[in-house]
Amino acid sequence: MAKITYTKTKKESVYSYETGAGKKLYRVRFKKLMINGKYKQITKNSFKTIAEAVAYRDKASKEADKALTGNSDITVGEYYKQYRERKIKANEWSADTQRGTQYYFDYLVLPHYAKTKIKALNRAEYQTYINYLLYDREDPLRPGKTKPLCNATVKVFNKVFQAFVKSAIADELIDHNRLIKIAINKDEPRVKRDLTMDELERALTDLKQHSTTMSFIMCYLPILGMRRGEVIGLRYGDITPSGPGLLAKVHRARTTSKPDGTNVKTESSYRTIYIDGEPAKQLKIAVKEFLRIKKMHKAIPHQKDFIFISERTGKPYHPNTMTVMYNRCGKRIGVWPLHPHMMRHTFATQSAMASIDSELVSQYMGHKNLRMTNAYKEPTLEGKARVASVMSKQFEAVNRTVENLGVNEV
Template identity: 25%
Template sequence: MTTVVNTPEKEYKLSELIEYYEVCNRAEGKSPKTISWYSANLKSLHNYVKSRQLPYSLDTIYTKLLREYVLYLMRRTRYSGHPYTPAKIELLSSATIHGHVRTLRAFFNWLVEEGLAQNNPAKDLKTPKVSRKVVSTLSDEEIGAILNTFSTSPSHARNQTLFMILLDTGLRIGEIVNLKMDDVHTDEGYLKVMGKGKKERIVPIGNNAQRVLQRYLFRFRPKPNNPVTNNVFLSTSSQPLTENSMKLMFTRLRKRSGVYRLHAHLCRHTFATRFLINGGDVFSLQQILGHSTLEMVRHYVNLASSHIAIQHQKFSPLDRLNLKK
């Protein structure tokens, strides 16, 4: 069964509209990751509509149906129906469902703007509340345990450099693997980073991270197979490092260090929280992290406040006096 859209000129299959939406997103310069995310979410909707064996007309996709779809997502487990990854016991997170709803709003709004649909059934669709959990950042002991896993081999020297830069700058995985040689300015103490939305920014880098980066570049970075390759971080086969390679590196680090909650984004959380605890201001942090608004930075402020409260419990002057009534 194929779901279609009815317009005065032509009937369009839902799958055709999803493909056309992807083309328009590419033409607008959206990142491949964003485009892939939209397409995967819309394919999920398409599969749900097919499973309901509804009539071909998209007129049957109304707000009530989309709300039922959201309820379906709330009962769905992680990786359910994934071609490669086995399904998990855990349900989809509220943040994932929130992303699906945002996709529906954007897609149906685009259909109306393009004249491919007369109304937007997702316009009044409410997004579920996203639970905000306090992230426990890496402790000094955990950072030490991770650093102790590295040897002096070329691949370990590269991985140590990657870990230390992530921890010292708060870069995203995609930003560090795409870092180019021309972007490294260790003499001036900064990196030039291309972030989300193709927005370039300056990110400071500390002395220790500079030192390991210079050591990697001078002693361990292999000569690229392709002369035009300008990436800072290369694989053992002299190819540009990929995001999947980074994820595999962190999987191995978890096992070797015993820090089983470690993942690349935890380095970003740790950097942001410690930056604020050590006296950094939220506006500088916003620029360093590449956030367009202060909304996400406020989350790190809460993390820092929670950490300071815990530290106060440990070192409260009155509590340490063991005063009695």
């Protein structure tokens, strides 16, 4: 008997083939996660039309899902395997979300709840576990020693687990959320989130003294309220002149899991910002440095090339380079913690002090705010220029210090 060749169609898990008599038929073949945590191969041939094959595929998939989620005794660990697989397959999670969710389940959820039936989850026990994490958690690396978690970490854990519970409700494993109104209110010192003007000036002065021209500008640009990934995600073609300043498209971000670039954080993060004053001057220097380094490495610059590249390698800086530079700077100047996102908080604080319209600031920073009816509406160029102008005045003393250091010249 001649070997049958199966050819992929445009429909997922559906293949076409020809019989020995030359008749074209269709086959369905896919794997499905079962209750025992193993995958079952589902295969059926001899469909006369692609529509019949698709109908069978959808029916078989739903029946397999029902067999899994319809089990009232399913445990947290068993359901998590299916939950994770569906989120990834539906492309609902970014690589960073996958990694973060897996971390919380591996270290905080599954060690405690893996064998717990979902229907057995209850608020009293969950609050007790939350309190354990906040006050009495055992250090996994030092048995007998405690290593409690901070409010922020436990709140993220709760958010991750609550999303999991909502999925279980949608799959009718439970009829309502039993883990509501959870208290996470441990008294702890206020975490430093932004910088004073003196701290900002000292940080930028130190960074300039301990950096190359390109790496300093990379560390300086978060003063515009941009996220770390957005700064290092700026591409050569994203920068265009506009009057005395520049327009910068913020459309890509680089992260540790997506060093080659990915979409920015949210829909409202897609924006074009106006840059003037010292930030515009520094960005122009960065573009010239980019072209010089490309030429030095005998590489042709392209519109989609990232601007912030290493002079030594000619390649984009690692996404963590900026964070490492801030950490080292913080230790040298005695400001701790110090990380790039604090510049974004500082921008927001200073804009509030300058009484700039909060909607303009939200749009300029690409910060989703559901209370605003026009959260996704791009502000006018005049609005962008207004934010840039006022913030240039707000940071005037700091920018004058940067300019007077005289290391970077256009």
